[in-house]
Amino acid sequence: MSWIEEHGISWRHVGCDEAGRGCLAGPVVAAAVWLPENYDLPNLTDSKVVNKKNRNRLRELILEQAQSYGIGICSPVEIDEHNILWASVLAMHKALEKINETPDIVLVDGNRFKPFRNWPHQTVIKGDALVAAISAASILAKTERDRIMEEYHEIHPQYNWKTNMGYPTIEHREAIKQVGITPLHRKSFRLLPESQKKLF
Numbered sequence: 001m002s003w004i005e006e007h008g009i010s011w012r013h014v015g016c017d018e019a020g021r022g023c024l025a026g027p028v029v030a031a032a033v034w035l036p037e038n039y040d041l042p043n044l045t046d047s048k049v050v051n052k053k054n055r056n057r058l059r060e061l062i063l064e065q066a067q068s069y070g071i072g073i074c075s076p077v078e079i080d081e082h083n084i085l086w087a088s089v090l091a092m093h094k095a096l097e098k099i100n101e102t103p104d105i106v107l108v109d110g111n112r113f114k115p116f117r118n119w120p121h122q123t124v125i126k127g128d129a130l131v132a133a134i135s136a137a138s139i140l141a142k143t144e145r146d147r148i149m150e151e152y153h154e155i156h157p158q159y160n161w162k163t164n165m166g167y168p169t170i171e172h173r174e175a176i177k178q179v180g181i182t183p184l185h186r187k188s189f190r191l192l193p194e195s196q197k198k199l200f
Contacts, residue, residue, distance in 0.1 A: 003124070009122075011037040011038070012104040012105075013104060013105045013107050014033065014068075014096065015033050015035075015107050015136060016092045016106060016107070016108045016113075016137050018031075018091055018092060018141050019047070019144075019145040020141075020166065022167060024167070027145065028087055028145075029073050029091060029141045029144050030073075030092040031144065032069060032092065032095035032096045032106075034069065035066055035067060035133050039065070040132075041065070044062075044135045045129055046126075047128070047143075048128075048138075058139045067101075068101060069099070069137075070094070070095040070097065070098025070099055073144075073148075076187075079188065080186060080187050080188040083188065084189075089113055089114050093114075096117075105121060106120070106121040107124050107131050109127040110123055110127070145165070149165045149166055156184070158178075159175045176192055
């Protein structure tokens with residue numbers, strides 16, 4: 001029995017997830033996905049456990065087959081203004097604005113959310129592995145954000161964002177230490193240890 005069946009959730013639900021909360025640079029990207037009734041896509045699960053080739057394959061199938069979907073983006077400036085948690089929720093709201101019908105409920109990965117319009121919602125811990133619509137949103141958010149960071153890499157290749165996607169790798173932090181930050185870095189984050197902050 002699936003999580004949806006176990007909890008008696010209507011098939012008229014939308015799943016929401018985000019990508020990029022833990023990064024030092026780049027936007028946070030969210031997706032909202034409404035799948036058809038009895039939808040079954042083999043190997044659809046949390047994007048973090050799917051390799052890049054399969055994520056991109058799943059992305060194309062989701063975009064082609066979803067009943068409705070939306071993608072929302074919050075910039076580093078918005079992240080610094082709202083903090084990363086609420087910027088993630090704002091990105092989800094932006095994604096939900098693009099859903100073309102009113103669902104019975106919105107299912108959100110994690111445990112924090114702010115109501116969108118008057119749509120009922122429920123948070124689901126580890127929802128990206130339990131609910132197909134959230135898994136699909138996870139795939140769309142991750143692949144869209146990766147695409148954006150690969151484009152940003154062409155502008156700022158010294159940080160190797162095409163590989164680390166803006167996450168706080170040793171390589172990324174060493175580049176910050178050596179050349180400083182860009183407008184795409186999140187200034188409200190601890191980009192370097194306290195002892196090295198004077199470098200920028």
